[in-house]
Amino acid sequence: MMSGMTTPAFQRARSARAKQAREEAILDAARALGRERGVRDVTLTDIAGAVGMHKSALLRYFETREQIFLRLTAEGWRQWSAELRGDLERRTHATAPEVAEIVAATLAARPMFCDLLAQAPMNLERNVSIDSVRDFKLVTLGEIERIGEELRRLLGLTEPQTVDLVATATSLAGALWQMATPGPRLRELYETDPRLGHAIVEVEPRLRRVLTAFLTGLDAQSAGTAPNNT
Numbered sequence: 001m002m003s004g005m006t007t008p009a010f011q012r013a014r015s016a017r018a019k020q021a022r023e024e025a026i027l028d029a030a031r032a033l034g035r036e037r038g039v040r041d042v043t044l045t046d047i048a049g050a051v052g053m054h055k056s057a058l059l060r061y062f063e064t065r066e067q068i069f070l071r072l073t074a075e076g077w078r079q080w081s082a083e084l085r086g087d088l089e090r091r092t093h094a095t096a097p098e099v100a101e102i103v104a105a106t107l108a109a110r111p112m113f114c115d116l117l118a119q120a121p122m123n124l125e126r127n128v129s130i131d132s133v134r135d136f137k138l139v140t141l142g143e144i145e146r147i148g149e150e151l152r153r154l155l156g157l158t159e160p161q162t163v164d165l166v167a168t169a170t171s172l173a174g175a176l177w178q179m180a181t182p183g184p185r186l187r188e189l190y191e192t193d194p195r196l197g198h199a200i201v202e203v204e205p206r207l208r209r210v211l212t213a214f215l216t217g218l219d220a221q222s223a224g225t226a227p228n229n230t
Helices: 016-037 044-051 065-089 096-108 111-122 130-155 159-180 184-192 194-199 203-225
Strands: none
Touching: 016 044, 016 065, 016 111, 044 065, 065 096, 065 111, 065 130, 096 111, 096 130, 096 159, 096 203, 111 159, 130 159, 130 203, 159 203, 184 194
């Protein structure tokens, strides 16, 4: 049971509004458990217990555990995109290192989203209906396009380049977060054996370095292919 959460008596939702409220309660419970334990360690039974219902009752609202967390991943995309675009929109100019820093910082500030980014392609998308996957992909595509508009405005990137940047940033953020949270036993091993010090990862600095190199490379590529007017 999650710390700090009560278990209300379950009553089946009998109206559209009540059903929506029940779905939100389930999402809230999954979100809190995911932050506390890590997404992969949260079961459907855990979520049902936190909301105060039997697992079979929860399945009236969500088809699987994975659908719950896929919904939260879509929510994370919207929230991260809004924060990132809010920062970029305030700028009339930005360099490649500055954009890399903003992208890295906004992702690293959302640890559960980073966790979900790693889980989504590995298992969340694989145990839900095709309609759920379609809905999720359409959300991500929409947010990538919105982010891309700002990246094209500030850095003059092409559409494929913006897609590559966002894909690199989000996939690497997910992988780095997993590496940065190995659990207490492995962390102790890495910290006590000097030969394994490289296994201790800080998400934001490494992500910033990689994205800076990526964007700097695009700058160099564009300069190298620009037409010679002399």
